[in-house]
Amino acid sequence: MAISTELNGENLYARATRDALYAGVIAFGLFVLLIGMKTDQNIRNELIIIQRWGTLAIVVALVMIVRFAMVAWIRPFLARQKAVAAAAGVASSGAADRFFQLPYAIGTAVLAGLLLLPSVIETIGEATHPRVGAYFILLRAFLIVYVLAFLFYKFRAFIIRYFYPLAIILLILYPMICVTIFSIGWADGGLTWSLQKGLQQSLKWVDNFGIQVMIYVMLAWGLNIVVGLAGLLDLGYVAFYAVGAYSYALLGTEFGWSFWILLPAAGAMAALWGVLLGFPVLRLRGDYLAIVTLAFGEIIRLVLINWREVTNGSAGISGIPKVTFFGFFDFNVSSEFYISKVFPFLPQSGTYYKIFLFYLILALALLTAFVTIRLRQMPVGRAWEALREDEIACRSLGINTTNTKLTAFAIGAMFGGFAGSFFAARQGFVSPESFVFLESAIILAIVVLGGMGSLGGIAISALVMIGGTEILRQLDFLKDLFGQDFTPELYRMLLFGVAMVVVMLWKPRGFVGTREPTAFLFERKAISGSFTKEGHG
Amino acid sequence: MNTQPNAAAPILKVEHLSMKFGGLVAIGDLSFEAKRGEITALIGPNGAGKTTVFNCITGFYKPTEGMISKATGDGRVFLLERMSDHEITARAKVARTFQNIRLFSGMTVLENLLVAQHNKLMVASGFTVLGLLGLGGYAKASAEATELAKFWLDKTDLTQRADDPAGDLPYGAQRRLEIARAMCTGPDLLCLDEPAAGLNPRESAALNELLLDIKGNTGTSILLIEHDMSVVMQISDHVVVLEYGRKISDGNPAHVKNDPRVIAAYLGVDDEEVSGVLSEVGDEGVIEELDTGPDAQHGPSSSSSMMAGPISDTMEHGDRGEAVKVSRGASRADRVPSAPVPEEHRGKVAEEVAKTPQRQPEDRTKGTKPLPDDKNSGERE
Numbered sequence: 001m002a003i004s005t006e007l008n009g010e011n012l013y014a015r016a017t018r019d020a021l022y023a024g025v026i027a028f029g030l031f032v033l034l035i036g037m038k039t040d041q042n043i044r045n046e047l048i049i050i051q052r053w054g055t056l057a058i059v060v061a062l063v064m065i066v067r068f069a070m071v072a073w074i075r076p077f078l079a080r081q082k083a084v085a086a087a088a089g090v091a092s093s094g095a096a097d098r099f100f101q102l103p104y105a106i107g108t109a110v111l112a113g114l115l116l117l118p119s120v121i122e123t124i125g126e127a128t129h130p131r132v133g134a135y136f137i138l139l140r141a142f143l144i145v146y147v148l149a150f151l152f153y154k155f156r157a158f159i160i161r162y163f164y165p166l167a168i169i170l171l172i173l174y175p176m177i178c179v180t181i182f183s184i185g186w187a188d189g190g191l192t193w194s195l196q197k198g199l200q201q202s203l204k205w206v207d208n209f210g211i212q213v214m215i216y217v218m219l220a221w222g223l224n225i226v227v228g229l230a231g232l233l234d235l236g237y238v239a240f241y242a243v244g245a246y247s248y249a250l251l252g253t254e255f256g257w258s259f260w261i262l263l264p265a266a267g268a269m270a271a272l273w274g275v276l277l278g279f280p281v282l283r284l285r286g287d288y289l290a291i292v293t294l295a296f297g298e299i300i301r302l303v304l305i306n307w308r309e310v311t312n313g314s315a316g317i318s319g320i321p322k323v324t325f326f327g328f329f330d331f332n333v334s335s336e337f338y339i340s341k342v343f344p345f346l347p348q349s350g351t352y353y354k355i356f357l358f359y360l361i362l363a364l365a366l367l368t369a370f371v372t373i374r375l376r377q378m379p380v381g382r383a384w385e386a387l388r389e390d391e392i393a394c395r396s397l398g399i400n401t402t403n404t405k406l407t408a409f410a411i412g413a414m415f416g417g418f419a420g421s422f423f424a425a426r427q428g429f430v431s432p433e434s435f436v437f438l439e440s441a442i443i444l445a446i447v448v449l450g451g452m453g454s455l456g457g458i459a460i461s462a463l464v465m466i467g468g469t470e471i472l473r474q475l476d477f478l479k480d481l482f483g484q485d486f487t488p489e490l491y492r493m494l495l496f497g498v499a500m501v502v503v504m505l506w507k508p509r510g511f512v513g514t515r516e517p518t519a520f521l522f523e524r525k526a527i528s529g530s531f532t533k534e535g536h537g
Numbered sequence: 538m539n540t541q542p543n544a545a546a547p548i549l550k551v552e553h554l555s556m557k558f559g560g561l562v563a564i565g566d567l568s569f570e571a572k573r574g575e576i577t578a579l580i581g582p583n584g585a586g587k588t589t590v591f592n593c594i595t596g597f598y599k600p601t602e603g604m605i606s607k608a609t610g611d612g613r614v615f616l617l618e619r620m621s622d623h624e625i626t627a628r629a630k631v632a633r634t635f636q637n638i639r640l641f642s643g644m645t646v647l648e649n650l651l652v653a654q655h656n657k658l659m660v661a662s663g664f665t666v667l668g669l670l671g672l673g674g675y676a677k678a679s680a681e682a683t684e685l686a687k688f689w690l691d692k693t694d695l696t697q698r699a700d701d702p703a704g705d706l707p708y709g710a711q712r713r714l715e716i717a718r719a720m721c722t723g724p725d726l727l728c729l730d731e732p733a734a735g736l737n738p739r740e741s742a743a744l745n746e747l748l749l750d751i752k753g754n755t756g757t758s759i760l761l762i763e764h765d766m767s768v769v770m771q772i773s774d775h776v777v778v779l780e781y782g783r784k785i786s787d788g789n790p791a792h793v794k795n796d797p798r799v800i801a802a803y804l805g806v807d808d809e810e811v812s813g814v815l816s817e818v819g820d821e822g823v824i825e826e827l828d829t830g831p832d833a834q835h836g837p838s839s840s841s842s843m844m845a846g847p848i849s850d851t852m853e854h855g856d857r858g859e860a861v862k863v864s865r866g867a868s869r870a871d872r873v874p875s876a877p878v879p880e881e882h883r884g885k886v887a888e889e890v891a892k893t894p895q896r897q898p899e900d901r902t903k904g905t906k907p908l909p910d911d912k913n914s915g916e917r918e
Contacts, residue, residue, distance in 0.1 A: 389641035398626030532643030
């Protein structure tokens with residue numbers, strides 16, 4: 001208990017004050033230019049500096065308060081908790097147990113339920129100030145997150161055990177849940193049901209959120225074969241995405257072929273390009289391989305920009321045909337097979353197409369996962385992983401490393417091509433702008449953040465990275481804190497970058513750092529990330 | 538001793554093998570044979586080019602000159618110097634282990650053994666296509682592969698650790714696993730690069746048993762590089778001695794042990810025996826004269842066997858390998874005639890040896906163990 005006696009009393013607060021002052025000075029130094037000043041153009045188009053001392057003061061004060069609280073209260077509290085646990089002979093890992101307690105959860109749930117009741121927040125807002133109402137919405141969000149986290153924590157054994165089935169069921173139900181939630185309304189003291197309104201409002205959540213995340217899940221799973229399993233660092237993966245997208249866009253608009261024919265064709269085309277890229281880079285390893293693949297990605301993009309006769313240059317290709325439901329019905333309002341005409345009980349809406357696309361990309365992503373899981377248990381998948389571990393040992397065992405690398409490139413590229421043709425069908429428009437290096441970097445970041453080789457970890461990291469940036473658009477409440485001229489969208493990427501750094505510090509091998517063995521004699525034991533290698537290309 | 542029908546036939550024939558790295562001659566005109574069903578040992582001081590010979594045989598290096606032919610049981614002959622490394626294992630059935638262990642450390646012990654059966658399983662899975670669709674006999678082949686893996690796990694006493702990552706095994710177990718993995722490729726000839734390095738005497742004895750078991754029960758012939766003379770002398774049927782990339786002796790262990798050229802190269806005998814033989818050959822001064830001694834800065838680190846240098850990475854040298862420049866007079870074995878010297882000539886030989894001007898070999902960085910009485914060898918010359 002040496003810590004608590006030393007830090008008790010006046011001494012502790014003096015120290016906390018000193019630490020807070022230091023933290024304040026450091027924060028001031030860091031943020032004086034980042035936040036305190038802003039360059040802008042005035043009405044005469046001159047560059048001026050806007051000084052934002054108020055915002056800077058708030059940020060510095062926040063840092064100092066948090067630091068003070070950390071030293072003065074939180075650390076001693078944690079130390080006391082540890083001491084209590086040690087005295088009681090309980091393992092000191094119970095911090096989460098103490099945080100998630102049933103009474104807290106019930107209280108939180110009740111409070112959240114109260115706030116969820118219609119017109120409660122409006123009443124509070126009217127009684128005080130609209131801004132207070134906004135804070136209650138934020139509070140409600142935190143309460144709901146706590147309850148969900150509590151449920152996850154309590155049932156973690158079950159959830160982890162049945163993670164994949166649960167996730168797939170949730171994904172299948174996702175569009176229906178969205179539509180149902182938004183269909184329910186509250187008017188004149190009674191519940192109302194409006195499918196039209198539900199479809200309208202769920203569009204954003206199905207399309208911008210659901211489909212967007214699933215595309216990246218699929219791309220990351222495809223890249224995972226090359227980077228995570230075979231250990232070949234590929235910085236130009238977006239090239240195969242582009243090949244797939246342009247294959248569908250060109251063949252679809254020129255010849256009017258159906259998506260269902262062009263999907264495999266786009267995959268095959270991308271796989272071919274994967275092999276073509278694979279051949280020259282077979283002899284390269286590590287950083288050198290990364291640079292060449294990066295160059296390959298740029299070459300494809302530049303060809304798309306400059307080969308105007310075929311690709312229409314930077315203007316892109318528009319009017320790409322929509323996907324039909326295997327020809328039974330389609331999603332063109334003018335067509336005689338429009339879904340509302342085939343099924344007369346359905347109201348007219350553009351959301352059906354998005355919901356259909358959601359299921360399509362879900363099916364494609366699950367196909368990727370299925371193939372990856374099967375391949376890992378087959379000799380070629382094991383050879384990929386062995387290649388990542390030690391290429392020379394592979395050759396000494398009679399494995400043709402050339403073929404093994406090429407299959408990894410080809411199969412990874414094929415899934416990129418599938419995703420690309422889906423992307424073209426979803427957007428109805430492709431241009432080289434969609435296939436810049438940043439896309440490759442994001443896909444690679446998803447793979448690394450998720451844990452190389454782990455499908456579940458990669459799916460979670462795609463949700464966090466792509467879904468997270470979408471959610472971060474909803475940061476309007478920060479305007480109350482930092483003033484009306486504060487634009488939270490601009491800080492989206494900053495917050496996002498900070499979050500990535502924090503995650504990589506907390507879990508250096510990604511969310512799922514362990515490796516699942518592909519075969520076992522007695523029991524399946526996850527392999528710690530300290531034994532697996534990242535590959536040298 | 539040999540129950541194989543064609544036991545006397547050579548399984549591996551190395552003829553006039555030379556390996557040069559730029560101007561460095563790592564192996565010069567080396568010829569030897571390994572017989573089917575036998576354990577052939579390749580010994581020599583550090584830097585003698587043993588691992589380079591291995592890398593040539595297993596295709597990791599392309600020899601500058603010479604022919605390496607490997608005969609299969611049914612009379613076919615593969616010319617190894619023309620094949621690429623993975624073909625040598627897959628078609629010519631030569632498996633190898635590495636001086637610095639190269640396991641797939643992030644995969645389980647069982648997976649390591651399954652990876653070794655890659656080619657067999659590839660065919661069984663219809664080159665992945667049929668296996669992916671669940672057609673064909675992949676499930677059966679997979680079960681058989683697991684059975685073979687279990688057999689070798691049992692032999693190498695690793696069954697209990699089958700589901701642990703290979704990187705988590707203790708050193709001795711990793712050495713055994715590497716041998717088991719090589720055996721899972723179904724080899725005709727097993728090349729072991731210092732299998733006993735870093736093993737304690739008990740593990741070393743277990744290794745001897747394992748190797749004799751492989752030789753006796755699987756029909757696999759063994760070629761091994763070893764510094765641990767207890768292993769070499771006990772189990773090998775045939776010993777080839779290299780020094781500076783050249784063969785200095787060839788024969789059964791007893792013959793090699795008594796070959797004065799080998800003795801002069803300070804191999805295979807105790808220090809006392811060396812001094813004994815040399816004092817028999819000449820006077821005490823010869824010992825001091827003959828011993829060029831190690832370079833003080835690059836001398837061998839202490840290790841379990843008297844000749845084992847640090848277990849360095851032999852593969853990553855790339856273009857250099859264990860390259861040694863052979864300067865005239867560097868070889869101490871050359872100063873002794875190859876045939877056992879008749880009693881009456883011994884004095885004369887010693888005289889000649891004594892007259893040979895001593896020269897410090899320029900590239901001899903690793904050196905050999907100094908004689909006990911040789912305290913100031915580093916300063917000499």
